[in-house]
Amino acid sequence: MSSDLHIHTSASDGRLSPRQVIEEAKAVGLHYIAITDHDTVKGLLELQKEHLFPNEEITIIPGIEFSAHMPKHEVHILGLNIDISNKVLQENLQKIVDCRWRRFDIMLEKINLLGYAVGKEDVLAIAASTESIGRAHIARALVEKGFFKSVGEVFEKLLYKDGPAYAPHYKLEVAKIIELVHNANGQAVIAHPGLIGNDDIVRQVIKSGIDGLEVYHPKHAAEEIQKYENLAKDNQIIMTGGSDFHAIPKRYPNKLGIFTVDDKYALQFIK
Numbered sequence: 327m328s329s330d331l332h333i334h335t336s337a338s339d340g341r342l343s344p345r346q347v348i349e350e351a352k353a354v355g356l357h358y359i360a361i362t363d364h365d366t367v368k369g370l371l372e373l374q375k376e377h378l379f380p381n382e383e384i385t386i387i388p389g390i391e392f393s394a395h396m397p398k399h400e401v402h403i404l405g406l407n408i409d410i411s412n413k414v415l416q417e418n419l420q421k422i423v424d425c426r427w428r429r430f431d432i433m434l435e436k437i438n439l440l441g442y443a444v445g446k447e448d449v450l451a452i453a454a455s456t457e458s459i460g461r462a463h464i465a466r467a468l469v470e471k472g473f474f475k476s477v478g479e480v481f482e483k484l485l486y487k488d489g490p491a492y493a494p495h496y497k498l499e500v501a502k503i504i505e506l507v508h509n510a511n512g513q514a515v516i517a518h519p520g521l522i523g524n525d526d527i528v529r530q531v532i533k534s535g536i537d538g539l540e541v542y543h544p545k546h547a548a549e550e551i552q553k554y555e556n557l558a559k560d561n562q563i564i565m566t567g568g569s570d571f572h573a574i575p576k577r578y579p580n581k582l583g584i585f586t587v588d589d590k591y592a593l594q595f596i597k
């Protein structure tokens with residue numbers, strides 16, 4: 327049996343609804359999955375309302391993916407096995423999401439000033455069910471309007487960090503994220519440390535009291551996996567892994583069940 331501890335849904339920038347993710351995960355025989363949308367637990371709350379979480383056929387570990395405030399690097403932190411009804415967590419998420427919508431207006435204005443006619447309604451037609459609006463939604467609208475060939479190209483030309491159409495968004499400090507996750511009875515894990523591109527930052531975040539490292543990720547090369555396994559062991563923190571699945575056709579893995587980890591990594595979170 328296999329597991330996947332990093333999955334996005336349409337509650338953030340994934341393309342499958344939370345319900346579809348559950349269906350697909352069951353169909354490919356996954357045993358444990360963590361739903362980890364950017365800055366929101368709305369997908370999980372929806373599943374709960376529909377009586378699909380908790381689920382008798384598949385164990386769903388409730389999670390989230392935060393972006394931490396760091397001047398020069400993109401640092402993402404997963405909160406795993408969190409209590410999604412935690413009030414302090416929800417209040418903080420609401421503030422982040424409200425700021426994301428204000429940032430969305432700013433980026434859209436920049437894009438229009440750059441000569442790409444894209445309206446709010448064009449993006450919302452794609453992102454209708456998202457709670458957590460982001461660059462990926464705008465990029466998809468630009469591709470659909472025929473201005474660019476791929477989402478990747480939009481990021482490369484316009485929406486990369488500090489790029490011409492980029493606007494920063496409100497992010498919590500690493501210590502605050504760890505505190506929120508712990509307060510919601512979860513564990514905080516550095517997502518895809520290899521993508522941060524600077525191991526001094528990784529070590530610095532570990533020192534802030536992180537619980538684990540996402541060692542297994544589709545963008546990690548074999549030598550990075552080895553390196554982060556050692557780093558986790560040296561610091562006596564847990565190791566996790568997941569596909570970072572978004573259901574984007576051209577982005578590996580474009581299906582659940584292709585990139586998985588052993589159940590033992592999921593079992594660390596089952597109390």
Ligand SMILES: [Zn+2]
Pocket residue numbers: 391402517518
């Ligand atoms: Zn991430």
Ligand SMILES: [Zn+2]
Pocket residue numbers: 332334391570
């Ligand atoms: Zn992710």
